Amino acid sequence: MILAPLLLLLLLLLGAPALAATPAPAGFRALDTPNDAGRSLSLVWKASPADRADRIVQVWMAEGAAAPFKKVAEFPSNTRYVKPGDFPWWAQPAAKGDHYVKLVSSQAFPIENGKPYFVKLRVREGVQEVWSEVAEATAAPNIFNTAQANNLVFVVAFTGVLLASIAAARRNPHVHLRRIAGLDAVEEAIGRSTEMGRPILYLTGSGGMDEVSTIAATVILGEVAKKVAHYDTSLKVPHRDPIVMAVCQEIVKESYVAAGRPDAYKDDSNFFITSDQFSYTAAVDGIMLREKPAANFFMGSYFAESLLLTETGASTGAIQIAGTDSDHQLPFFVTTCDYTLIGEELYAASAYLSREPVLVGTLRGQDIGKALIMGALILGTCLATLGVLLGTDGFSYLLDLFKDFK
Numbered sequence: 001m002i003l004a005p006l007l008l009l010l011l012l013l014l015g016a017p018a019l020a021a022t023p024a025p026a027g028f029r030a031l032d033t034p035n036d037a038g039r040s041l042s043l044v045w046k047a048s049p050a051d052r053a054d055r056i057v058q059v060w061m062a063e064g065a066a067a068p069f070k071k072v073a074e075f076p077s078n079t080r081y082v083k084p085g086d087f088p089w090w091a092q093p094a095a096k097g098d099h100y101v102k103l104v105s106s107q108a109f110p111i112e113n114g115k116p117y118f119v120k121l122r123v124r125e126g127v128q129e130v131w132s133e134v135a136e137a138t139a140a141p142n143i144f145n146t147a148q149a150n151n152l153v154f155v156v157a158f159t160g161v162l163l164a165s166i167a168a169a170r171r172n173p174h175v176h177l178r179r180i181a182g183l184d185a186v187e188e189a190i191g192r193s194t195e196m197g198r199p200i201l202y203l204t205g206s207g208g209m210d211e212v213s214t215i216a217a218t219v220i221l222g223e224v225a226k227k228v229a230h231y232d233t234s235l236k237v238p239h240r241d242p243i244v245m246a247v248c249q250e251i252v253k254e255s256y257v258a259a260g261r262p263d264a265y266k267d268d269s270n271f272f273i274t275s276d277q278f279s280y281t282a283a284v285d286g287i288m289l290r291e292k293p294a295a296n297f298f299m300g301s302y303f304a305e306s307l308l309l310t311e312t313g314a315s316t317g318a319i320q321i322a323g324t325d326s327d328h329q330l331p332f333f334v335t336t337c338d339y340t341l342i343g344e345e346l347y348a349a350s351a352y353l354s355r356e357p358v359l360v361g362t363l364r365g366q367d368i369g370k371a372l373i374m375g376a377l378i379l380g381t382c383l384a385t386l387g388v389l390l391g392t393d394g395f396s397y398l399l400d401l402f403k404d405f406k
Contacts, residue, residue: 023048024130025057025099030119030137034093035148038113038141039105044094045121045132051077058122059101061109065118072109073101077123084393088400091146105139113139147405158369165368166361173355175364182321182339183352189295189319190227198294199234200224201287203309204248205300205324206277208241213325216347217299218244218251220323223353224297225255229264237270238287240280245272281305285312298322298337299346302329310336323349376402 028045032038043059057080059073082100087093094100103119105111117139121132169175193200202221207214221237228235235252239245249270256265273283285308288296296313298306298320306329313320314336322333323341333340341349351359380402383395 023050025121025123025132027098028121028132028135030117030135031093032137032140033102035091035142035145038139039111041103041111041117041119041137041139042093043099043101043103043119043121043135045099047081047097047099048077053078054125056124057099058124059103060120060122061103062118063115067118069118069120070109071122072103075101084396085403088147088150088403088405089397090149090400091405111139113141115139150401151404158365161368161372162362162365165365166358169357169361169364173357173360175360177352177360177363178367180341180345180348180352182323182341182345183349185319185321185339186224186353187227189297189321190224190231190233192319193294194231194233196294199236199291200228200295200297201284201293201313201318202235202237202297203284203299204237204239204244205298205302206240206305207301209243209247211301213299213301213346214244216350217323218248219350220297220299220346220353221248222251222255223350225252226259229256229259229261232261232264235269236287236291236293238280238284239270239272240275240277242272245270277303277305278308281308284309288312288316288318292316293318296320298324298333299341300324301326302333307332307336 025045026048028043031042031044033040033042053076055077057075057077058071060069061072062069080099080101082092082094082096082098084096086100103109103111111117115138116136118134118136120134123130123132190200202224204217204221205211205214209215209218225235237245237248237252239248249267252269253262253265253267256262273280287293288309289312293313293316296310296318298310299322302309302324303326306324306326310320310322310333320337321339321341322337323346324330324333325343325346327343330340330342348363350356351363380399383399387393387395387399
């Protein structure tokens with residue numbers, strides 16, 4: 001019976017050197033979490049060869065130097081590392097492989113901006129434990145998110161490309177643009193109407209002036225009206241929105257003046273029918289069947305009425321040109337119309353028809369920007385694939401430039 005206590009004492013004495021050998025967290029520091037709105041702190045310390053699952057790290061915090069510490073987090077010591085891709089190389093709060101813990105304000109332990117907090121770590125391994133030094137940090141909001149500095153660089157670069165493209169278009173308004181068959185056919189459609197002595201029917205869609213597609217449709221109407229005034233052809237523009245009608249009246253009037261034919265302008269070329277969807281459709285179908293326009297333009301946003309309109313127009317033998325960003329209506333336009341402007345081709349149409357330097361330069365700048373983005377995607381894909389095949393993260397410095405860090 002006497003040997004049992006002696007053996008226990010001997011085991012404790014033998015375990016004492018192991019306790020002393022347990023390493024404390026090295027390089028421990030607390031700091032305000034960068035690139036956030038505040039109310040959070042970040043903890044950083046070096047990784048250790050002794051890190052493993054049965055070695056537990058506890059985070060203790062206090063609201064003041066004399067305040068009691070409170071445990072706010074606990075996790076195995078072989079977790080919470082900085083991994084590749086967590087932060088961009090230009091805004092890393094800690095080196096790759098170091099431990100990183102973000103403490104966010106909560107009901108259990110609220111963190112306020114501008115108030116100092118004291119933090120320390122407790123490392124437990126069985127009956128052994130060791131404490132780190134106490135670190136102090138103050139949370140504060142950040143005005144600028146440096147992790148997204150690459151986005152700012154791209155915005156500035158794209159703006160430079162746009163300005164350069166606009167300047168080039170001012171010097172040469174007839175700079176080459178990709179052909180769009182539907183826009184090349186506008187002149188043909190107007191000429192055909194003139195030869196046949198029939199009117200041109202132009203629809204601006206079902207949307208209001210707050211929709212981009214409607215704005216694009218009114219801009220295209222202005223260019224079509226200039227050509228109509230030049231050929232002295234009849235133009236009919238039925239509307240289902242009175243505000244759009246008022247805008248189109250002014251646009252058509254200005255187009256006739258710009259073409260030198262203000263006397264040929266007719267105020268009733270733009271007219272309001274009804275705001276009801278299918279009543280408007282029935283009325284426009286009636287116009288098509290009675291007056292048989294030689295050219296029908298369907299520009300803007302459309303819904304279920306699209307097929308009813310275009311099928312009726314196709315039955316009269318008219319040449320039909322459509323343009324919409326309503327992807328759910330595109331199949332109907334492609335099937336029943338001679339030419340269809342798809343998506344942003346509708347937005348680009350005004351630049352093609354008017355050759356306005358600002359519009360042409362903006363369009364060309366967007367195309368250059370898209371080409372650069374496609375090149376960046378291809379380059380990034382190749383580098384990421386090479387990194388996996390070669391087992392290296394050496395390309396991460398370049399790949400980080402194309403990532404959107406939050």
